[in-house]
Amino acid sequence: MTSTAPVSAASNGRCALITGVTGQDGSYLAELLLAKGYVVHGLKRRSSSLNTQRVDGIYQDPHEPDRRFHLHYGDLTDGSNLVRVIEDVQPDEIYNLAAQSHVAVSFDLPEYTANVNALGALRLLEAVRLLGMEKRVRFYQAGTSELYGLVSESPQRESTPFHPRSPYGVSKLFAHWITINYREAYGMYACNGILFNHESPRRGETFVTRKITRGLARIALGIERTLHLGNFDALRDWGHAGDYVEAQWLMLQQDAPRDYVIASGVQCSVRDFVRASAREIGVELEFRGAGVEEEGVVRSVTGDMAPAIKPGDVIVRVDPRYFRPAEVDTLLGDARRAMSELGWSPRRTVGEVCAEMMAADLVQAKRIALLEAHGFGFKDAPPGEGS
Numbered sequence: 246m247t248s249t250a251p252v253s254a255a256s257n258g259r260c261a262l263i264t265g266v267t268g269q270d271g272s273y274l275a276e277l278l279l280a281k282g283y284v285v286h287g288l289k290r291r292s293s294s295l296n297t298q299r300v301d302g303i304y305q306d307p308h309e310p311d312r313r314f315h316l317h318y319g320d321l322t323d324g325s326n327l328v329r330v331i332e333d334v335q336p337d338e339i340y341n342l343a344a345q346s347h348v349a350v351s352f353d354l355p356e357y358t359a360n361v362n363a364l365g366a367l368r369l370l371e372a373v374r375l376l377g378m379e380k381r382v383r384f385y386q387a388g389t390s391e392l393y394g395l396v397s398e399s400p401q402r403e404s405t406p407f408h409p410r411s412p413y414g415v416s417k418l419f420a421h422w423i424t425i426n427y428r429e430a431y432g433m434y435a436c437n438g439i440l441f442n443h444e445s446p447r448r449g450e451t452f453v454t455r456k457i458t459r460g461l462a463r464i465a466l467g468i469e470r471t472l473h474l475g476n477f478d479a480l481r482d483w484g485h486a487g488d489y490v491e492a493q494w495l496m497l498q499q500d501a502p503r504d505y506v507i508a509s510g511v512q513c514s515v516r517d518f519v520r521a522s523a524r525e526i527g528v529e530l531e532f533r534g535a536g537v538e539e540e541g542v543v544r545s546v547t548g549d550m551a552p553a554i555k556p557g558d559v560i561v562r563v564d565p566r567y568f569r570p571a572e573v574d575t576l577l578g579d580a581r582r583a584m585s586e587l588g589w590s591p592r593r594t595v596g597e598v599c600a601e602m603m604a605a606d607l608v609q610a611k612r613i614a615l616l617e618a619h620g621f622g623f624k625d626a627p628p629g630e631g632s
């Protein structure tokens with residue numbers, strides 16, 4: 246995993262703790278804070294195999310002098326662990342990014358999702374309070390547009406009523422309100438970022454954008470034949486994770502804590518994203534049929550980026566197993582408060598995000614194809630069932 250972080254920048258004397266540092270946002274935020282001169286501590290889960298690929302680029306050997314990036318074993322389900330880590334680290338800022346973050350999976354793991362996402366946020370806030378640090382620590386909670394769920398107004402802004410549609414959304418609703426409660430009850434500097442979907446080449450492989458770019462790249466090179474997706478009609482407001490972590494940092498640098506919507510203000514469907522991704526590799530798709538019969542058929546292929554795809558191929562199909570028990574049909578954010586008060590605005594469009602992801606997944610697929618061609622083929626795991 247490549248990184249652009251100039252870890253060598255001089256320390257600014259500030260210290261941050263990031264939960265979920267091994268995730269998409271955690272890795273971008275760690276790079277941003279290191280570049281600003283922070284000492285960065287990250288919480289990582291114990292896992293039977295390495296789960297630190299996204300932070301490999303900023304990893305510093307424990308024997309290096311003046312190290313500014315540190316990892317600690319921890320888990321949001323273990324309150325005593327959180328107390329100990331916060332006491333050891335003495336952070337100025339805590340960014341709570343850790344979560345069971347997959348909406349579809351939350352229907353399979355509702356209790357676990359609530360334990361990590363809802364009680365996890367509470368455990369962190371309570372750890373800060375128990376340690377008597379509530380007046381000096383600034384706390385960021387990773388909130389979500391999934392809070393809006395069944396939307397009652399569009400676009401959604403900070404005052405739009407919440408109606409979450411999944412155990413994930415409901416767990417994040419608790420986290421949202423407990424963060425506000427600690428702000429009001431104990432005078433903590435605690436903020437919720439209500440972030441709309443944000444993606445990147447580091448996005449987990451089972452979220453729809455990455456599933457699309459990864460799947461199409463592999464089909465382009467003959468590693469796979471078909472991409473199976475759920476609801477093509479879902480509308481989302483997609484941005485770039487690198488832009489959105491800047492907003493997370495900005496929220497903790499204000500005179501007073503407040504909650505902010507972070508969004509691009511542009512909406513497109515899953516189908517649009519598939520079409521745009523295919524175009525990046527010279528493939529023009531036409532969608533035929535309706536409902537579970539809908540499929541993406543190749544109308545034309547230009548250039549040489551997709552040698553295994555030819556006109557007439559059906560490369561995208563609907564698979565109802567990816568439908569959710571309750572769907573969030575449409576999300577579109579209004580980030581005007583963040584723009585005027587934080588001076589934040591998204592730098593990359595959804596088209597640019599899609600192009601970056603497609604290019605990165607094509608490189609990965611080429612690597613696999615090359616290894617296979619030279620007799621070193623391996624079968625890497627497909628995205629998990631039902632996601």
Ligand code: NDP
Pocket residue numbers: 264265266267268269270271288289290292296319320321322341342343344345346347361387388389390439440441442443444449
């Ligand atoms: P990821 O799924 O990529 O990362 C989640 C992180 O949480 C990983 O580091 C994961 O560890 C860690 N984690 C999961 N469970 C636990 C646990 N029990 N204890 C400690 N750590 C845990 O998510 P993103 O980076 O995309 O999102 C970051 C946060 O922002 C999440 O809270 C998500 O819900 C929220 N959010 C994300 C949006 C998006 O579009 N990306 C939009 C709005 C909100 P491991 O690497 O070991 O799995």
Ligand code: GDR
Pocket residue numbers: 346347348349388389390391440441442443451452453454456473474475476477479480481515567568569572573632
């Ligand atoms: P979301 O992201 O649920 O919005 O949550 P995801 O990419 O999983 O789904 C977006 C939309 O695409 C539809 N979809 C599919 N989704 C997946 N994962 N797999 C498929 O095959 C598929 N086909 C269609 C979904 O039904 C949905 O409508 C993300 C997460 O990052 C959350 O943590 C975060 O809070 C929200 O974004 C904002």
